[in-house]
Structure formats: C-alpha cells, structure tokens
Amino acid sequence: MSAARPxxxxxxxxxxxxxxxxxxxxxxxxxxxxxLFCASAFVIFHFALGRDAIEGALASGVLWVTLTLAxxxxxxxxxxxxxxxxxxxxxxLAPAPRSALLIAKATTLFIFLLIVGLLAALLFSVLLLGPxxxxxxxxSIALLIVLADLGIALVGTLIAGIAIQTRARDLITSILAxxxxxxxxxxxTKASEPLLSVGAGTLTGRWxxxxxxxxxxxxxxxxALFDYLVED
Amino acid sequence: MANTEPAVVCSGLVRRYGERRALDGIDxxxxxxxxxxxxxxxxxxxxxxxxxxxxxxxxxxxxxxLLGSDLRKEGWKVRSKIGFLGHQSLCYGDLTARENLxxxxxxxxxEAPAARIEALLDQTKLSDRGDERVFGxxxxxxxxxxxxxxxxxxxxxxxxxxxxxxxxxxxxxxVEPLIGAAAGRxxxxxxxxxxxxxxxxxxVLGLRSGxxxxxxxxxxxxxxxxxxLYR
Numbered sequence: 120m121s122a123a124r125p126x127x128x129x130x131x132x133x134x135x136x137x138x139x140x141x142x143x144x145x146x147x148x149x150x151x152x153x154x155l156f157c158a159s160a161f162v163i164f165h166f167a168l169g170r171d172a173i174e175g176a177l178a179s180g181v182l183w184v185t186l187t188l189a190x191x192x193x194x195x196x197x198x199x200x201x202x203x204x205x206x207x208x209x210x211x212l213a214p215a216p217r218s219a220l221l222i223a224k225a226t227t228l229f230i231f232l233l234i235v236g237l238l239a240a241l242l243f244s245v246l247l248l249g250p251x252x253x254x255x256x257x258x259s260i261a262l263l264i265v266l267a268d269l270g271i272a273l274v275g276t277l278i279a280g281i282a283i284q285t286r287a288r289d290l291i292t293s294i295l296a297x298x299x300x301x302x303x304x305x306x307x308t309k310a311s312e313p314l315l316s317v318g319a320g321t322l323t324g325r326w327x328x329x330x331x332x333x334x335x336x337x338x339x340x341x342x343a344l345f346d347y348l349v350e351d
Numbered sequence: 352m353a354n355t356e357p358a359v360v361c362s363g364l365v366r367r368y369g370e371r372r373a374l375d376g377i378d379x380x381x382x383x384x385x386x387x388x389x390x391x392x393x394x395x396x397x398x399x400x401x402x403x404x405x406x407x408x409x410x411x412x413x414x415x416x417l418l419g420s421d422l423r424k425e426g427w428k429v430r431s432k433i434g435f436l437g438h439q440s441l442c443y444g445d446l447t448a449r450e451n452l453x454x455x456x457x458x459x460x461x462e463a464p465a466a467r468i469e470a471l472l473d474q475t476k477l478s479d480r481g482d483e484r485v486f487g488x489x490x491x492x493x494x495x496x497x498x499x500x501x502x503x504x505x506x507x508x509x510x511x512x513x514x515x516x517x518x519x520x521x522x523x524x525x526v527e528p529l530i531g532a533a534a535g536r537x538x539x540x541x542x543x544x545x546x547x548x549x550x551x552x553x554x555v556l557g558l559r560s561g562x563x564x565x566x567x568x569x570x571x572x573x574x575x576x577x578x579x580l581y582r
Binding site for chain 2: 123124125126130131133134135137138141142145146200204205206208209210211212213214215350351
C-alpha cells in the first residue's frame with residue numbers, strides 16, 4: 120500500500136534544515152533576539168567598565184561572554200516551534216534517521232551563530248575595541264568564530280535535545296550548557312587575546328587544536344547520544 | 352472484514368508515567384484490515400495506547416507488536432506503515448499547508464509527492480487555501496490538514512485519536528475515503544461517540560484507569576455497555 124521509501128540521513132536533514140530556515144525567515148525571532156542581545160550587552164559593558172576602548176584579555180572576555188550568552192538564547196529557542204506545534208512527534212513518526220534531526224538542528228544553530236558572531240564582532244570593533252585589527256587578524260577572528268560556533272552548535276543541540284524532554288527546559292539549557300562550554304570558552308578567549316591586543320598578535324596553534332578537538336569530541340558524543348535523547 | 356492475520360498484538364502491555372499506570376496489562380489482537388475502537392473517559396489511557404502503537408512511547412512492561420514487528424525493539428521497521436492522527440496537527444503555523452505536507456512527504460520518502468499532496472488537498476477541499484500559512488486556519492481546516500498528513504505516505508495502519516472532532520458533516524464526508532473503513536486499512540480509533548464508534552468497529556476496547564474492562568467483538572456490544580464506561 121505504501122508508495123514511500125525511507126529517506127537517507129542527508130535528504131531528511133535537508134528537509135528539516137529547509138523547514139527551520141523557512142520558519143526563521145517568516146518569523147525572524149531567534150536571530151533578532153540574539154543580535155539585539157549582543158548590541159545591548161556591548162552598550163552595557165561600555166558604561167559598566169567606564170572606558171571608551173578595551174583591548175587584550177578584557178576585550179576577548181567581553182566579546183566571548185557576550186556571544187556565549189547570546190548563543191544560549193538560540194539554544195533555548197532551538198526546539199520551541201517543534202514543542203508548541205508537535206513538530207518533534209511529526210519527525211519521530213517518520214522513518215527518517217534520528218541523526219538527521221541533530222545534523223539539521225546543529226546546522227541551523229551554527230548558521231545563526233555565524234551570522235550573529237560576525238555581526239557582533241564588527242559592532243564590537245566599532246563600539247568597544249581599542250586596537251584596529253588588520254585584515255589577517257580579522258581572518259583569524261573569523262576562523263575562531265567558525266570553530267567556536269561549531270562547538271557551541273553541537274553542544275547546544277545536544278542540550279536542547281535533553282531539555283525538550285523535561286519540564287524545566289529553560290533552566291536545563293543554561294545549567295547544562297554553560298559548564299560544558301567552559302573548555303571552549305577558555306580556548307577561544309585565550310586564542311583571541313593576542314588578536315585583540317595592541318601590536319601584531321597572531322593565532323596560537325595549541326588553542327586552535329584544542330577548539331578543533333572540542334568540536335570533534337562533542338560532534339561524536341552528540342551523534343552517539345542524540346537518538347536516545349529524542350526518543351522515549 | 353479482510354483476512355485475520357494479526358496486525359496489532361498487545362500482551363500484558365503496561366505503560367507507566369512515574370508511579371502511575373496509564374496502561375495496565377492490556378491484551379488484545381487485531382486482524383489486518385480490522386477496526387478497533389477504544390472507548391473510555393478522559394485519562395483512561397486511550398491516547399497513551401495510540402502513542403505506544405505509534406512508537407512515540409515505549410512499553411514499560413509487556414509487549415506490543417505491529418505488523419509482526421516488536422515495537423520495543425523494532426519500532427523503526429514499521430514507522431513508514433503507520434499513519435498517526437493525534438490531538439495536535441503536527442503542522443507548523445508559519446508554513447503553508449503545501450509546505451507542511453511537502454516537509455512530511457520528504458521525511459517519509461514519498462514518491463511523486465507533489466501529485467499526492469494535490470490529490471489530498473483536493474479531496475479535503477483545501478486546495479484554494481493551500482498556500483496560506485496554517486496559523487490562520489480554523490480548527491476544522493487544521494483537522495483536515497492533519498488527516499492529509501496522516502495518510503500522505505499511504506500507511507497500512509491508521510492510529511486515529513478522535514479523528515472527526517472539529518469536522519462539520521461535509522468535511523466528515525470528504526475525509527471518509529481517507530480514514531474510513533472503505534480505505535481498507537487496519538485502524539485503531541479512540542472515540543467518545545458510542546453509536547458512531549460502534550458502527551465502524553470490528554472490535555471494541557473499553558478502558559478505565561488504564562485497565563481493559565471491556566474487550567468484545569463489536570457485534571456483541573451495545574451502546575449502553577459503552578455508556579457504562581463513562582459513569
């Protein structure tokens with residue numbers, strides 16, 4: 120009777136990703152909230168620190184704490200439409216591999232984080248950053264944003280998958296995500312510090328390697344665990 | 352009635368939520384092409400039974416199998432053969448009806464999805480409004496769309512939770528070829544309509560507090576017996 124063949128992981132992931140991006144395009148809540156949060160945080164830091172310009176470790180800390188907290192907004196909203204409209208059940212009823220949902224959700228979050236990260240870095244350089252990074256330093260900062268956002272997207276999707284099954288889902292997101300993101304935050308702030316300092320700072324290989332390793336470990340962990348998290 | 356190969360078999364099926372037993376030792380066998388109608392007051396376990404059979408919930412104890420596959424171990428095998436209609440439409444408000452159906456068609460790997468979607472929208476008289484976002488739909492329109500979604504991949508087994516709720520008489524006629532007995536599918540239907548439910552049932556299950564207190568061939572059940580379940 121059935122005129123259907125179970126989809127591959129890739130085609131199911133593509134369907135979910137297209138749906139996620141269409142929903143955000145129609146009702147741009149997540150990206151708007153994340154971008155506004157970053158802008159507000161930079162203005163608050165500007166007045167709270169009582170300085171016109173910052174650099175080095177302080178600049179690195181302000182940038183990445185802001186981006187991490189903005190990411191929590193994105194993580195928290197990751198499954199909102201699915202929860203409110205039964206979309207998760209819709210996916211679970213299909214013969215699609217569960218890893219397709221992980222891939223699509225993590226990719227969606229990664230895209231959002233990339234857009235917000237690049238916009239926030241530009242805004243940060245205008246509002247708070249003392250030294251003007253060179254073109255090569257901007258390229259290094261962009262690389263760090265890509266590596267850090269990949270890790271945040273993987274951990275965030277894993278946490279969102281846990282949180283959606285609980286009643287205290289909003290609390291769970293912050294409580295679980297922040298401790299898991301500490302190694303990533305240490306690596307990315309240390310790696311960013313010389314790039315945001317006066318003088319020609321460059322990227323340090325070991326922090327890049329640590330970020331890459333973090334992404335790999337949490338990518339594998341998310342892939343191994345996600346099926347069990349979303350199913351009963 | 353079609354043949355008598357069991358399509359659904361439950362044996363000592365238990366589903367717990369914490370300490371509470373939402374299903375408490377259900378035993379039943381339903382043949383292919385037959386219709387089981389489940390009656391019972393709110394909270395009796397009807398929706399839980401449907402969700403277990405749909406592979407959305409795992410049995411806590413006992414066993415349940417669908418089309419020969421043990422749902423605890425092999426739920427993935429039968430998902431493409433199940434059409435589930437619950438209390439939610441499982442459709443996204445910010446997508447149009449066509450986009451929602453197209454999304455579900457991709458997840459189910461439906462071949463020639465565009466033609467299938469148009470046929471379903473035509474059948475349920477939603478074609479004209481198929482490009483509108485679903486959040487503007489009335490409850491009846493949403494129910495028709497949800498029925499389209501449930502049968503999109505031409506499942507062998509339909510699990511329907513009060514499928515005719517929110518539908519006017521004309522809409523009930525429109526969806527009949529899709530979810531009615533004439534579709535020839537094995538059906539498990541949760542219902543609060545004793546006369547209507549009994550008329551389409553081959554087998555009747557009455558639940559109260561998760562336990563089966565009535566399990567009979569429909570021909571041997573009266574509407575009064577079903578009414579007793581609600582007292």
